[in-house]
Amino acid sequence: MTDTKHRSGFACLVGRPNAGKSTLTNALVGEKIAITSSRPQTTRHTIRGIVHRPDSQLVLVDTPGLHKPRTLLGERLNHLVRETLLEVDVVGFCLPADEKIGPGDKFIAAELKELRRTPVVAIVTKSDRVKPETLAAHLLDVQNLMNEADDIIPVSAVNGFQVDAVSDLLMSHLPEGPRMYPDDELTDEPENVMIAELVREAALEGVRDELPHSLAVVVDEVSEREGRPESAPLLDVHVLLYVERDSQKAIVIGRGGSRLREVGTNARREIEALLGTRIHLDLRVKVAKDWQRDPKQMQRLGF
């Protein structure tokens, strides 16, 4: 390549719930920062990961699933997604290889066509889940869905197939520009938001009901424990989990508090890895009635 100019800019991944956006973000960035879960729609906050190369820097904005709004929360998410789409240099449209193109994908494709100026790369995710001939047929379907000028690329975030190629392709659409972040920066998401996401992820694990939409997690306070030796600091992290109904509170807490203890243990491990220091994690579950439909409560909970 003769082009040695440095490039930098923003990309965001869109796609219907469960399309593999968070997992791909992690694979591109190479460290766990976005939250993955087998439940749809767990990524509420815009989380940025940064891919560093000697000649380019790609800032990834991981957006919540673009979908038809069901509640006030859904409407706000979509507004956030649209704003993000207009601000970035390139959009990666994730379509899982193991599912046929559906109304959700068509809805997003139509939204993307409205963008006009922003280039779109169609990323066919989870390619490890299908046979080559199924993948080939799927790529043709995706091509028919997209504009002629759009790039199409298959990838697997799980076995690493073409992950670097996806970075290259996204980076090729970035404008010339200097580095925007230091090399060791992986995300500029405030730590508290990441802590809240890790607790949320742990609390949703294995819960087989409508909880995902009803659980909001807020970090109340983080403080350094006094009187600890300098070589072994301890952080006290107080986190509030808001649910909408008493019945959901019971689910989160579990019999005799057993489930909440397990959530705490799992989340603590992740948060300690994130912060690189030992923590004491204090979890409280509260009921905020119908918070999803109440703009004031939503604001308080950070939406």
Ligand SMILES: Nc1nc2c(ncn2[C@@H]2O[C@H](COP(=O)(O)OP(=O)(O)OP(=O)(O)O)[C@@H](O)[C@H]2O)c(=O)[nH]1
């Ligand atoms: N086999 C395989 N599974 C994948 C791959 N990428 C994602 N998955 C799985 O697909 C599921 C959904 O992945 P996520 O990354 O959470 O999807 P998402 O699009 O961020 O989902 P939302 O947050 O709901 O919008 C998870 O169970 C992942 O483990 C892949 O490349 N191969």
